[in-house]
Amino acid sequence: MLSSKSLKNLQHSRPSVQGKIVVENLNVYFGKHHVLKNLSIAIPDRQVTAIIGPSGCGKTTFLRSLNRMIELVDGAKVTGKVFLDGLNIYSPKVDSSDIRRRVGMVFQKPNPLPMSIYDNVAFGPRIHGIRNKKVLDKLVEESLKAAGLWDEVKNRLKDPAVSLSGGQQQRLCIARALAVNPEVLLMDEPTASLDPISSAKIESLIRELKRKYTIIVVTHNLQQAMRIADYVVFLFMGELIEHGAADEIFTSPRNTKTIEYLRGAFS
Amino acid sequence: MSLKNRSTFFTDREGANPRSLRGKIDKLSSCFLAIASISSIFVVSTIAALLLYNFMKFCEQGFLPSILSDVWLPSKGEYGLLPFIAGTLWITAVAMTISLPLGFLTAIFMAEYIPRKMHSPIKSLIELLAGIPSVVYGMWGLMVLVPLVRDQLAPLIGGSLGKVFPLFRVNVNIGFSILAAGIVLSIMVLPIMISTSEEVMRAVPMEYREAALALGATRWQATKTVVLRLASPGIFAGIILSFCRAFGETMAVLMVAGNVITVPSSLFDPAYPLTALIANHLPEMISIPSYAYALLTAGFILFVVTFSFNVIARLVVRRLKRMGQ
Numbered sequence: 001m002l003s004s005k006s007l008k009n010l011q012h013s014r015p016s017v018q019g020k021i022v023v024e025n026l027n028v029y030f031g032k033h034h035v036l037k038n039l040s041i042a043i044p045d046r047q048v049t050a051i052i053g054p055s056g057c058g059k060t061t062f063l064r065s066l067n068r069m070i071e072l073v074d075g076a077k078v079t080g081k082v083f084l085d086g087l088n089i090y091s092p093k094v095d096s097s098d099i100r101r102r103v104g105m106v107f108q109k110p111n112p113l114p115m116s117i118y119d120n121v122a123f124g125p126r127i128h129g130i131r132n133k134k135v136l137d138k139l140v141e142e143s144l145k146a147a148g149l150w151d152e153v154k155n156r157l158k159d160p161a162v163s164l165s166g167g168q169q170q171r172l173c174i175a176r177a178l179a180v181n182p183e184v185l186l187m188d189e190p191t192a193s194l195d196p197i198s199s200a201k202i203e204s205l206i207r208e209l210k211r212k213y214t215i216i217v218v219t220h221n222l223q224q225a226m227r228i229a230d231y232v233v234f235l236f237m238g239e240l241i242e243h244g245a246a247d248e249i250f251t252s253p254r255n256t257k258t259i260e261y262l263r264g265a266f267s
Numbered sequence: 268m269s270l271k272n273r274s275t276f277f278t279d280r281e282g283a284n285p286r287s288l289r290g291k292i293d294k295l296s297s298c299f300l301a302i303a304s305i306s307s308i309f310v311v312s313t314i315a316a317l318l319l320y321n322f323m324k325f326c327e328q329g330f331l332p333s334i335l336s337d338v339w340l341p342s343k344g345e346y347g348l349l350p351f352i353a354g355t356l357w358i359t360a361v362a363m364t365i366s367l368p369l370g371f372l373t374a375i376f377m378a379e380y381i382p383r384k385m386h387s388p389i390k391s392l393i394e395l396l397a398g399i400p401s402v403v404y405g406m407w408g409l410m411v412l413v414p415l416v417r418d419q420l421a422p423l424i425g426g427s428l429g430k431v432f433p434l435f436r437v438n439v440n441i442g443f444s445i446l447a448a449g450i451v452l453s454i455m456v457l458p459i460m461i462s463t464s465e466e467v468m469r470a471v472p473m474e475y476r477e478a479a480l481a482l483g484a485t486r487w488q489a490t491k492t493v494v495l496r497l498a499s500p501g502i503f504a505g506i507i508l509s510f511c512r513a514f515g516e517t518m519a520v521l522m523v524a525g526n527v528i529t530v531p532s533s534l535f536d537p538a539y540p541l542t543a544l545i546a547n548h549l550p551e552m553i554s555i556p557s558y559a560y561a562l563l564t565a566g567f568i569l570f571v572v573t574f575s576f577n578v579i580a581r582l583v584v585r586r587l588k589r590m591g592q
């Protein structure tokens with residue numbers, strides 16, 4: 001019975017488990033370098049999933065394969081499937097820009113575009129064809145509010161984005177990502193380049209945003225992972241070692257590598 | 268402080284007494300730099316002075332009003348430069364019309380789309396194109412383009428479009444023409460246009476492209492809204508550079524333009540560009556003073572135009588850069 005069920009799944013190319021994002025047998029190669037090794041995992045909807053692991057284990061690569069940003073790397077090859085609400089994002093008929101609109105991304109280093117604060121947030125909506133000034137104004141305001149930046153910038157929307165502080169720039173990047181109304185938000189060490197106060201703001205923002213969005217955060221900071229994560233994924237040398245609810249992983253990890261990593265053995 | 272550390276680092280490694288050696292090299296190189304910059308200023312200013320002096324002589328002799336006349340009869344003291352000015356403008360315009368879109372699109376392709384494996388062979392090809400001497404381009408134009416224009420393009424285009432638009436009318440069909448010269452020139456400036464534009468596009472940080480792409484921008488949207496926007500000052504500068512190159516090119520155009528003294532009115536007319544005028548009349552220039560004034564005035568015009576284009580380019584680039592922020 002199980003086999004007939006999985007056969008059916010195969011035919012329909014549907015994920016066999018539940019989750020906002022379901023990864024099945026994901027492999028990523030950079031040239032000959034096998035970077036992600038046969039990852040399979042389901043990411044829960046509207047929760048914060050933290051991806052942890054030592055430097056170079058493939059966290060960024062994993063994150064980027066969830067919105068096909070990995071394809072921008074020359075020589076990158078991806079096999080396996082990544083389902084977003086049941087749709088395999090790597091199937092040939094799927095448009096990568098469509099996926100990237102639905103799965104937003106915030107980078108380690110804040111990367112506001114060299115234009116005004118307003119134009120940064122309006123950038124995505126404009127690309128997707130929204131021209132109406134009123135609609136744009138509203139989207140910009142809502143997004144900046146959602147990113148907790150509105151009160152700080154509402155009187156200087158025409159100022160260049162680079163005039164903001166690092167933490168503000170990162171929240172601007174979050175606002176910019178929110179403005180295209182994504183379902184998932186990928187964040188690659190979003191607080192790595194920020195001071196503690198700005199980091200705390202981003203963390204509370206993440207907790208806030210999970211009500212509406214599925215959030216996946218890469219972090220090197222285990223304390224941070226404990227504070228924000230509902231679900232934890234531990235990668236080690238390109239392999240998925242352990243994943244599960246945050247309480248479980250942090251209080252009773254099963255794999256020895258996880259235990260060692262949590263003790264700080266690899267850092 | 269860090270500099271000091273570094274010099275001790277070198278002392279340890281090289282054993283000798285590098286501080287004084289380094290000091291000497293430093294002095295020597297700044298000395299060379301000073302000499303180089305002073306001599307280039309010297310060269311430019313003497314050129315400017317020479318051209319200006321002769322231009323004034325030209326005016327003194329009362330030739331000035333004839334600049335814009337189309338009568339070139341040196342034996343009668345008529346030095347009308349209009350045909351030559353017109354020839355240069357026509358040929359440059361044709362060259363830019365062809366090379367601008369072609370170079371621009373190629374640069375975008377090279378900077379944003381081309382797979383890495385293909386990039387370096389194509390890049391070398393373009394560099395090769397840039398290294399070919401202009402006289403070789405001239406020969407190619409002479410052997411290939413001139414017959415092509417005469418036997419194929421002129422009958423074909425002249426017989427169709429030429430019936431409606433004077434621009435394409437075939438008045439004389441000798442193959443030596445604005446079109447042939449313009450095509451040769453366009454190929455000559457193409458490498459400049461491509462490499463300058465490509466370079467500035469590549470200089471746009473990857474993180475900006477990623478910002479746009481991660482929002483769901485297509486490749487072209489990211490190129491258009493981010494890369495081209497940021498690269499526009501450099502692209503503009505490249506266009507001006509190509510223009511000046513086309514404007515001042517001598518050998519290749521001299522070989523295919525036909526060098527007939529007329530004010531051209533169609534792409535298929537021959538022309539006589541300013542540069543060709545100067546190059547073809549060097550002997551007379553040496554022996555007849557008024558001839559020299561006229562030719563140097565032609566040089567003066569070339570100098571003023573390219574110089575002012577460079578200045579304009581600088582101003583515009585500064586303006587655009589400020590706007591990009």
Ligand SMILES: Nc1ncnc2c1ncn2[C@@H]1O[C@H](COP(=O)(O)OP(=O)(O)OP(=O)(O)O)[C@@H](O)[C@H]1O
Pocket residue numbers: 030033035053054055056057058059060061062073
């Ligand atoms: N563009 C690339 N080309 C080739 N190899 C790459 C490339 N990017 C990453 N790698 C390799 O892939 C592996 C995983 O890299 P990745 O950036 O995903 O690690 P990471 O877990 O994000 O590390 P960190 O914590 O330092 O950010 C590393 O061994 C790295 O050297």
Ligand SMILES: [Mg+2]
Pocket residue numbers: 059060061188
């Ligand atoms: Mg990383």
